[in-house]
Amino acid sequence: MKRSSYIVLGVVSAIFVLSWVMKSMxxxxxxxxxxxxxxxxxxxxxxxxxxxxxxxxxxxxxxxxHLFVGVSAAFWMCQGFWSTLVGNLIPRVSxxxxxxxxxxYQPGSFNFHYWIPVILGLLLLMRLAPKxxxxxxxxxxxxxxxxxxxxxxKYLRSDFIDQxxxxxxxxxxxxxNKWTGVGDFFSNLSLSADSQFVxxxxxxxxxxxxxxxxxxxxxxxxxxxxxGVGSRVGIWILMITFGASFGYTVMGRISLLVGRLTFxxxxxxxxxx
Amino acid sequence: xxxxxxVLFSLVLFATTAVLAQTDVVESDSTTVVTEQTPAPVSMFExxxxxxxxxxxFVLNWELSADDGAGLDNVLTYEVFRWTPNISDSIGIIDTxxxxxxxxxxxxxxxxxxxxxxxxxxxxxxxxxxxxNASAQEKGARLHELRAAYVERLAEVHSxxxxxxxxxxxxxxxxxxxxxxxxxxxxxxxxGYIPDFTDYYYRVDAVTADTLVRAESKIAGPVQSSxxxxxxxxxxxxxxxxxxxxxxxxxxxxxxxxxxxxxxPLGGIEAVDDAIGRATEMGKxxxxxxxxxxxxxxxxxxxxxxxxxxAKKVAEYQTELxxxxxxxxVMSVAQEVVKSAYYDAGRPDSYNExxxxxVTQSQFAYVAAVNGIMLRDLPATNIYMGKFYAxxxxxxxxxxxxxxxxxxxxxxxxxxxxFIVACDYTLIGEELYAASAYLGREPVLLGSxxxxxYAKAAIIILAIIGLIAGNLDWTGFTGLFxxxx
Numbered sequence: 002m003k004r005s006s007y008i009v010l011g012v013v014s015a016i017f018v019l020s021w022v023m024k025s026m027x028x029x030x031x032x033x034x035x036x037x038x039x040x041x042x043x044x045x046x047x048x049x050x051x052x053x054x055x056x057x058x059x060x061x062x063x064x065x066x067h068l069f070v071g072v073s074a075a076f077w078m079c080q081g082f083w084s085t086l087v088g089n090l091i092p093r094v095s096x097x098x099x100x101x102x103x104x105x106y107q108p109g110s111f112n113f114h115y116w117i118p119v120i121l122g123l124l125l126l127m128r129l130a131p132k133x134x135x136x137x138x139x140x141x142x143x144x145x146x147x148x149x150x151x152x153x154x155k156y157l158r159s160d161f162i163d164q165x166x167x168x169x170x171x172x173x174x175x176x177x178n179k180w181t182g183v184g185d186f187f188s189n190l191s192l193s194a195d196s197q198f199v200x201x202x203x204x205x206x207x208x209x210x211x212x213x214x215x216x217x218x219x220x221x222x223x224x225x226x227x228x229g230v231g232s233r234v235g236i237w238i239l240m241i242t243f244g245a246s247f248g249y250t251v252m253g254r255i256s257l258l259v260g261r262l263t264f265x266x267x268x269x270x271x272x273x274x
Numbered sequence: 275x276x277x278x279x280x281v282l283f284s285l286v287l288f289a290t291t292a293v294l295a296q297t298d299v300v301e302s303d304s305t306t307v308v309t310e311q312t313p314a315p316v317s318m319f320e321x322x323x324x325x326x327x328x329x330x331x332f333v334l335n336w337e338l339s340a341d342d343g344a345g346l347d348n349v350l351t352y353e354v355f356r357w358t359p360n361i362s363d364s365i366g367i368i369d370t371x372x373x374x375x376x377x378x379x380x381x382x383x384x385x386x387x388x389x390x391x392x393x394x395x396x397x398x399x400x401x402x403x404x405x406x407n408a409s410a411q412e413k414g415a416r417l418h419e420l421r422a423a424y425v426e427r428l429a430e431v432h433s434x435x436x437x438x439x440x441x442x443x444x445x446x447x448x449x450x451x452x453x454x455x456x457x458x459x460x461x462x463x464x465x466g467y468i469p470d471f472t473d474y475y476y477r478v479d480a481v482t483a484d485t486l487v488r489a490e491s492k493i494a495g496p497v498q499s500s501x502x503x504x505x506x507x508x509x510x511x512x513x514x515x516x517x518x519x520x521x522x523x524x525x526x527x528x529x530x531x532x533x534x535x536x537x538x539p540l541g542g543i544e545a546v547d548d549a550i551g552r553a554t555e556m557g558k559x560x561x562x563x564x565x566x567x568x569x570x571x572x573x574x575x576x577x578x579x580x581x582x583x584x585a586k587k588v589a590e591y592q593t594e595l596x597x598x599x600x601x602x603x604v605m606s607v608a609q610e611v612v613k614s615a616y617y618d619a620g621r622p623d624s625y626n627e628x629x630x631x632x633v634t635q636s637q638f639a640y641v642a643a644v645n646g647i648m649l650r651d652l653p654a655t656n657i658y659m660g661k662f663y664a665x666x667x668x669x670x671x672x673x674x675x676x677x678x679x680x681x682x683x684x685x686x687x688x689x690x691x692x693f694i695v696a697c698d699y700t701l702i703g704e705e706l707y708a709a710s711a712y713l714g715r716e717p718v719l720l721g722s723x724x725x726x727x728y729a730k731a732a733i734i735i736l737a738i739i740g741l742i743a744g745n746l747d748w749t750g751f752t753g754l755f756x757x758x759x
Contacts, residue, residue, distance in 0.1 A: 051642070072639075077634065105418065106418075125603075141607055162514060221536055221723075221724060224538065242687075244691065247691035
């Protein structure tokens with residue numbers, strides 16, 4: 002390590018300790034104020050370490066990253082073990098193991114189908130054995146095949162049948178906005194949400210959008226001529242949709258940033274009430 | 275005499291005043307106390323098994339009370355009751371008490387509002403008394419035994435109707451409602467468990483503002499629930515599955531016979547080979563991110579095919595490949611795919627087990643790790659193919675910052691905009707699926723891609739017919755696309 006690195010580390014450590022002491026003093030009315038002060042300081046330190054990535058990769062970011070990855074990996078492993086194996090499987094298959102893990106044994110609820118995931122799980126672990134690696138392909142095939150089959154039905158309904166039926170829109174107006182002629186249409190022209198113009202426009206956008214979008218995603222024909230025009234309209238409609246979606250999502254992200262800044266300026270520094 | 279007349283007059287006056295005063299009071303009372311009149315009960319009340327389900331559910335139908343929206347117009351709600359044997363109530367109380375005991379580890383004198391306190395006390399004494407010093411595990415096991423015994427006796431106690439039971443209110447629906455469903459749990463462990471092939475009885479009360487003034491319907495029952503093997507509400511789905519399967523099989527066979535099935539070039543995929551070449555020339559690795567999807571997601575499955583193609587090229591060019599994964603199952607499949615690609619390229623000795631590795635199943639921890647890889651290993655090419663969520667922009671921005679060529683593809687509509695703005699090439703939605711067929715050139719994939727195209731053509735034709743039908747009120751055609759339940 003360079004001398005400058007030692008200086009930076011020393012300054013950050015000093016700020017950390019100073020923050021811990023000051024937060025503990027400001028939380029003196031709270032029980033366990035020293036621990037609360039420590040946790041708040043650690044949270045602020047990790048938040049700033051992650052933010053430091055905006056400058057460039059650095060040891061503080063690396064520390065926060067490795068801590069985050071390690072803790073989360075361990076957390077999800079423990080969660081899977083205690084909720085799936087101990088919480089669901091063991092009470093149904095073994096009284097002695099239930100006693101060992103201190104979970105209520107459920108006699109009479111034993112079913113053979115609980116052993117199927119156990120066997121598949123063990124087969125999955127066979128990839129660790131030098132000669133039994135091929136066995137791990139069976140559970141993989143089972144998982145991928147079963148869920149692909151289930152998704153086929155799900156998507157056929159949601160992305161095909163429901164989409165087709167949603168395209169059955171009245172292009173000349175429905176009961177509330179019945180078409181009564183060009184004269185009436187122009188004389189009642191309005192941009193209010195319940196006007197005939199807006200209702201018809203919405204239906205035409207659905208109609209044109211669906212058709213041109215489908216043309217764009219048609220892979221068996223080159224996009225030339227009339228087909229090419231339809232395809233270009235399709236990509237324009239897609240891009241306008243993506244632009245709207247982009248703006249909407251960015252606003253959501255801004256609120257996340259505001260949440261972290263609020264933590265830093267209110268909970269840690271106490272600069273805002 | 276005069277005196278007598280005066281006394282008599284006074285008496286009459288007093289009596290009249292008293293009577294008038296009494297009348298005033300009555301009139302005054304009658305103006306302040308509003309008494310509801312009993313409404314007419316609902317008619318044609320029936321309970322039946324719910325169609326097209328797995329069982330354990332009933333549908334209740336009735337016709338509105340004559341005083342709902344008409345007549346006295348004083349019906350505010352309909353209260354639905356189910357006849358429930360007392361044994362069910364007892365189990366519910368013990369369950370609640372025991373859960374409180376196990377969770378809080380506290381005293382067992384916390385009561386619920388389900389029954390009288392005395393009843394709860396007696397149940398506690400009878401059931402929990404002998405287990406006062408037992409562990410939480412023993413109490414849990416005892417409750418499980420009790421539940422099993424209760425489930426075994428359910429059919430018997432239900433058949434004893436109306437003895438040893440009571441009417442339990444299960445739903446309250448507003449005026450104007452003519453039907454509701456009573457959907458119970460499937461498993462005996464569920465508190466709302468409704469066993470199949472067991473007699474149930476229902477009643478509906480038309481209730482006024484004064485909840486004591488109500489009209490009971492006739493009893494509907496006995497009725498039994500049962501599951502159906504075939505869901506008739508999903509016949510349209512079955513029809514389209516058959517049509518789509520026939521189309522796929524036809525085109526797969528055509529592809530196997532050597533028929534040339536044209537697929538238009540896709541910009542993003544054409545760039546993959548160039549990007550691998552660039553990485554080889556620069557002597558830098560290629561980063562392949564499979565996203566956060568599971569191995570069963572369609573986008574991840576398509577991504578496996580593209581990974582196979584990329585890994586084969588990488589093996590041929592002897593370039594380094596890095597595949598950090600989010601899901602352990604995805605990692606296993608990806609390892610198999612990459613290994614097979616190295617074998618296909620004739621370089622099994624070059625395959626490194628650490629090419630594909632697991633990071634974590636926490637979304638942003640995974641992003642932090644992949645970002646670190648991008649900035650430390652500086653890959654020449656980043657390929658993002660699969661299912662992505664909020665991490666898409668963070669990954670793509672970091673990759674752009676590191677100066678990598680970036681190719682992305684996802685079917686997550688909300689994330690496509692982020693990839694478009696931050697990546698060099700983006701496969702939009704279904705292009706990702708098409709890319710796997712385009713790269714693989716396998717008959718099965720090409721056949722299914724062709725079948726998809728014909729399905730799209732079918733959508734266009736059906737939608738045009740549907741538009742005409744909708745505008746001309748041909749409900750018969752539009753009804754073909756109604757999928758229920």
